[in-house]
Amino acid sequence: SSQPLTLKSLKVRAMDTQEGVPSMPSFDFHGIDQKLVDRMVYDSLVWSSLHGLVVGDKSVQASINLILMLDYRIVQGQRSGKVPGVGMVHAPFALLPMPFPETHWKQACEVAPIFNELVDRVSLDAKFLQDSLSRTKKVDAFTSRLLDIHSKMLDINKKEEIRLGLHRSDYMLDEQTKSLLQIEMNTISSSFAGLSSLVSDLHRSLLDNYGKLLNLDSKRVPGNTAASQFADALAKAWTEYNNPRSTVMVVAQADERNMYDQHWLSSLLKERYPFHVNVPVEEKWIVEGFVPQLYDTHNITSIRKTLAEIDAEGELQADGSLMVDGQAISVIYFRAGYTPTDYPSESEWRARLLLEQSSAVKCPSISYHLVGTKKIQQELAKPNVLERFLDNKEDIAKLRKCFAGLWSLDNSDIVNKAIERPELFVMKPQREGGGNNIYGNDVREALKALQKEGTEEDAAYILMQRIFPTVFSTFLLRDGICHKDDAISELGIYGAYLRNKERVIINEQCGYLMRTKVSSSDEGGVAAGFAVLDSLYLT
Numbered sequence: 176s177s178q179p180l181t182l183k184s185l186k187v188r189a190m191d192t193q194e195g196v197p198s199m200p201s202f203d204f205h206g207i208d209q210k211l212v213d214r215m216v217y218d219s220l221v222w223s224s225l226h227g228l229v230v231g232d233k234s235v236q237a238s239i240n241l242i243l244m245l246d247y248r249i250v251q252g253q254r255s256g257k258v259p260g261v262g263m264v265h266a267p268f269a270l271l272p273m274p275f276p277e278t279h280w281k282q283a284c285e286v287a288p289i290f291n292e293l294v295d296r297v298s299l300d301a302k303f304l305q306d307s308l309s310r311t312k313k314v315d316a317f318t319s320r321l322l323d324i325h326s327k328m329l330d331i332n333k334k335e336e337i338r339l340g341l342h343r344s345d346y347m348l349d350e351q352t353k354s355l356l357q358i359e360m361n362t363i364s365s366s367f368a369g370l371s372s373l374v375s376d377l378h379r380s381l382l383d384n385y386g387k388l389l390n391l392d393s394k395r396v397p398g399n400t401a402a403s404q405f406a407d408a409l410a411k412a413w414t415e416y417n418n419p420r421s422t423v424m425v426v427a428q429a430d431e432r433n434m435y436d437q438h439w440l441s442s443l444l445k446e447r448y449p450f451h452v453n454v455p456v457e458e459k460w461i462v463e464g465f466v467p468q469l470y471d472t473h474n475i476t477s478i479r480k481t482l483a484e485i486d487a488e489g490e491l492q493a494d495g496s497l498m499v500d501g502q503a504i505s506v507i508y509f510r511a512g513y514t515p516t517d518y519p520s521e522s523e524w525r526a527r528l529l530l531e532q533s534s535a536v537k538c539p540s541i542s543y544h545l546v547g548t549k550k551i552q553q554e555l556a557k558p559n560v561l562e563r564f565l566d567n568k569e570d571i572a573k574l575r576k577c578f579a580g581l582w583s584l585d586n587s588d589i590v591n592k593a594i595e596r597p598e599l600f601v602m603k604p605q606r607e608g609g610g611n612n613i614y615g616n617d618v619r620e621a622l623k624a625l626q627k628e629g630t631e632e633d634a635a636y637i638l639m640q641r642i643f644p645t646v647f648s649t650f651l652l653r654d655g656i657c658h659k660d661d662a663i664s665e666l667g668i669y670g671a672y673l674r675n676k677e678r679v680i681i682n683e684q685c686g687y688l689m690r691t692k693v694s695s696s697d698e699g700g701v702a703a704g705f706a707v708l709d710s711l712y713l714t
């Protein structure tokens with residue numbers, strides 16, 4: 176017999192901001208019956224398996240015999256990241272949704288279209304992008320290569336008339352100031368639109384069954400249509416390009432354990448879904464609950480190619496259109512190409528340039544990609560910079576309210592402060608995909624080393640105010656095993672933007688991603704193994 180348990184009562188206590196080290200849990204789940212937890216764990220594992228809330232399983236290795244029979248290339252890696260349907264495991268997730276204040280949720284949703292517009296405006300200011308990144312270019316080879324492609328497009332006066340952005344703006348709720356602060360804006364390969372929609376459904380389903388015992392209401396978990404809205408945006412871009420025989424091309428990594436998240440979008444472009452994956456975004460679900468709908472198919476085919484394959488199989492036609500492997504490509508959706516390891520040779524860089532030169536719609540274009548760098552985030556946070564790109568004063572104020580402290584390392588006052596109190600800062604290079612930032616004492620060491628060198632290496636980094644969200648006790652599930660731990664969350668809000676010349680076709684918020692990580696870990700990536708997928712419970 177379990178006592179009602181509210182999410183509020185799960186609250187532990189704030190991180191010790193003095194040291195940046197979380198305190199040990201002082202609260203235990205006295206109220207929750209272990210048997211109930213076990214039942215929910217079991218049900219949620221079954222649900223994940225049946226609904227495609229899955230990722231490739233690292234622990235699945237190919238047996239040599241099977242490899243030889245199938246394809247020698249598979250020897251290079253593990254089949255679970257290459258062959259769909261082989262070696263799957265449920266995606267790591269939190270058993271229960273994270274409590275989150277409704278006011279901050281609304282605030283995050285409200286700014287999504289403004290950020291979409293900002294990205295578009297900034298992308299058109301080539302000089303701003305080149306100037307802001309000019310020092311970084313000298314010391315960061317990866318950013319430099321991206322800027323070279325950008326310059327080449329300027330030289331040939333390349334215009335992107337149809338522009339598609341599938342973004343995700345990430346936030347943490349700072350406990351002390353109660354403010355929603357942006358961690359970063361992702362403009363390339365914004366992941367988990369597919370799987371996050373499922374986690375919200377899973378939590379609603381669990382609360383439909385067990386909510387009474389927990390004193391929780393499934394309707395307080397907002398519906399999440401990220402997957403179908405992203406698919407809709409890709410479909411509308413395809414329509415704008417206006418070649419009915421063309422396909423969407425997903426640029427993928429050769430070995431991708433998060434392939435199912437991507438396959439969800441391809442599948443939604445092609446198939447008909449009679450259930451949860453497509454529901455319109457309407458406030459009323461929160462009140463009235465969820466209404467299943469039949470979803471009309473877009474019937475658009477997509478193909479998956481690596482950058483190396485594109486280099487080998489891709490060619491530009493005389494009219495600038497792109498053919499890959501004999502197929503006309505109208506929309507290029509990047510789920511690779513955001514990190515230096517995606518470019519092991521010149522072949523991949525050639526492919527990226529080829530794609531950029533083509534008339535296909537790129538999600539993202541090289542300009543959109545550059546707008547999403549940490550350096551640009553920091554430049555946009557400087558006084559009077561937003562005003563250069565946006566007209567509406569209220570919009571500007573709304574965005575600025577979400578900006579945390581961001582600084583360039585040529586500001587010696589802030590560098591000295593960070594050496595003194597490194598726990599209050601995060602040091603970030605121009606990288607994506609998690610696992611690249613510097614925290615705690617390493618910040619001090621890195622800054623001192625840079626000072627000693629006295630070179631321009633410092634331009635590779637920015638400094639950011641460290642945000643300390645409220646710590647909650649949470650059940651985290653990974654590999655079928657449930658752990659209870661103290662955790663903090665990061666809320667990502669998806670945004671889709673599509674325009675053709677002066678006509679804005681889509682500018683909307685598209686569902687969300689909640690990621691929860693053990694509070695003792697600095698980094699947060701789900702794919703990188705630091706965090707689990709979650710949803711939110713409005714409080």
Ligand code: ADP
Pocket residue numbers: 345358359579601603606607608609610611612639640641642643665697698699700
């Ligand atoms: P990436 O593009 O690699 O995802 P992020 O800027 O999102 O880089 O940083 C990765 C992770 O580091 C975030 O998901 C978050 O968990 C943590 N992090 C980043 N910035 C901050 C910050 N200012 N305060 C606290 N944690 C942060």
Ligand code: MG
Pocket residue numbers: 359360361606607608609
């Ligand atoms: Mg990122």
Ligand code: MG
Pocket residue numbers: 345359608609
């Ligand atoms: Mg991130």
